[in-house]
Amino acid sequence: MNRYPYRARRRTLLGGAGAAAALGMTAACGDDGPAGTADDPIELSFEWWGNDDRAEITRQAVDLFEEKNEGITVTTNFADFPDYWQTMTTRMAGQDLPDVFQMDYSRLLQFGGNGMLLPLDGLVDTSDFIEGFLDTGYVNGELVAVPVAGNTLGLVYRADWFEAAGVTLEPGYTWADYQKAMREVTENLAEDGKWGGGDFAGQYHFMELWLRQAGGSFYTEDGTALNFDKAQLVEWWSMNQDLAADGVVPDIGTTSQWEEGGLVLDALGSEIGWDNFMPWFAPAVAENGGTLALAAPPSQDPNNIGLYLKPSMQFVVGANTEHPDESAKLIDFLLTDPEAIAILGTNRGVPATNVGRDNVEVDEVSQQVLDYEASVEQYLASPPPPPPAATGSIEQKFAEVYEQVLFEELSAEDGADTFFTEAETLLASEQ
Template sequence: MFSKKRAFMATAAAAGAALVLAGCAGGSGSASPDATPTLDPDEKVTLNMSFWGNDVRADLYNQVIDAFEEQYPNITVNTSFLDFPSYWEKRQTEAAGGGLPDVMQFDYSYLRQYSENGLLLDLNPYLGNIIETDPLPQNILDIGVVNDQTTAIPTSTNAWGLFTNPKLLETVGVDDFEGGTWEDYTDWMSEVTDAGAGSIYGGTDYTGRIQNFEVQQRAKGEDLFTEDGEPNFTEKDLKAFWEQGQDIRDGIGIPQQTLEEIKPLSGFDAGKTASELTWDNFGAGYLANLGEGYTELNLVAPPITEEGAKDLYLKPSMLEAVSAKTKHPEAAATLVNFLINSPESGEIFGTNRGLPASETALEAANLDPIAQQIKDYEASITDRLGDAPPVPINGYGTLEQKFLEIGQELGYGTISVDDAVSQFFSEMDTVINQ
């Protein structure tokens, strides 16, 4: 059951249930296209709202909901939360049974699946009236659009970046990476590894992450997948990318066996590599894992594939969405607006959900040094920011994991690049045509 203003950790839904989401939606939640939606301040409404997270995030949500209910006394919000895997197991069970929460914290990788199966409310009728759009740049609003319908609004953003560890670099006596091409970055990693003498490495094989392949493809003006969900790269493209990592796998990068031994930490937050390419909101977690004596990290733009290319983009670290079956779409849209745009939300959440996407929320947020660094970083890469790619295809998470697993096999030397390419394209064909 839901408990008002006290989010609880629910029991995970039974795993392994085969769920078919198509045709589970419907209902009368959509607003009339001929009417401007408005909230009736006298109608007593109860909304169910769900999110993934932990006790810290739950407490923040409770504070925000308290502020929301003070401003909208006719609306009561019941909240619940789970860890990330259990959260999506429960959503899939609810989707099959037609009982999604009114408002949901949402992940980008599931947006197309739920949107195309009619499970999420089209928020277009609420934009500009109930949901304020002035504080949200158009490229942020566009992130939540699937097939011309706005089915989610980003709460926060992140971007791909390069973290470096100034303390480790001082230890080995190597200057920070000053930017340049991917080849320049590999040369810099080699310099760090040589100076580290087997205890500190320059970095990890970057060709093990599909995001680095994406950055290089976008530099050529090509997203990984088209709007229609078709691959936008060839076997030749992928082979050339994985071949870039051969020198790194041959001794420049941290050995794959060492990475296995230090899991769940990466080489970077285990203090064994001086750099890591990843999403910029990982900084706080890195510092926490590195522990005492580490007070700062450097954050710079990824290597350049082609000068002037719009190869980077802002990605939503999470979004808010509304069930297509909600009986109270105006109230649900009002809650979404408050969670994203209100100063109260910005002040209370800070950067717990990522750097606030809304200008009003961001202005109210008290940014700690690492959050301020992320804000400054995203401002510094404006010239490299292009439009976000199409919403991830159904099964993108599976492909991302397969890419990572193949990268690990390449690191161990148990598979050739040609076989790696064949494996990935075979998996991709299965995912797209399932």
């Protein structure tokens, strides 16, 4: 009988015990350390988010690195984006981060601002990066991340479906134009399980774009508060109400069960998204007999489409690494070794280094991305400051609360109240 109190306590202690266990992990250390020879190699860990395709070519590049650097072995690991960040944040708590890992701009401050990333100045070769790319790797004046590739937002759409519906998106088209286009494509398809596009209001990046187009921003300059009011959020979240009611976009009960993106599933005709996702979508779409095209996202103001060039992903070194030099060597190798670049291709985006651009084989899809980026170059504005440390959590809450609105658990107004409460608490907790 006296088993329950014991069980009750043990479970509720998860929090505290986890912290204690995490501290214990940091104490784990071995002998005098490896010598870095073939018999006693230095072991690096390297982790990233991505899929099987990325895993395969990354493993090939890492094998080549091990071949060229006797005495270093690299263990690799990967997960999809949400799982990756769930484990990384937990491991950050335990100071158990990998030696080298992939970083996202929205998480940079959360890790870098808490001293979890090793300063890379003088460690990693920074001489070859294309101008402007390094700017987004600084936290508190220190370089803690180097860009792998750049990306920016765009509208990825099924050229074949749009053509069949006779819909064209002229440069400078508005959000309302885009909604009209989705409606026409959906109606023209007239097929169960296929839509002209999806509900885009659940992603905070897209609302940021929308705010930037009107000269605003998502966070205040110092990153301590939201820089918009509840009325704006309600307006943004109400934008697709009619479309959802008319079945122009799939309902939340359907999309919440999708394990993959709507474009890959042959279900959606368009999606606002990062342009470097094109190479991910293209093979699946081609398999379904479709063709993909890339256009600038809808805008409020044709002269200010709110775009900026963001690092699609960055490489960082965990502050607790025992092998900073070897870790830097791996990063250098992946970004500047011509053979490695040839293997990795454009899977992570078009490389951010000159030697990368010279040696990468640009296929048709990547060329589309490059052409697109060139076409919007004149509209690219300077990036906002790195988003606050709580951004990762705020991004999730943004999607979760909008889900409440879509399921009609909350009205858009109550949802805005809820989101503001959560976001303000999270921002305050990081001050």
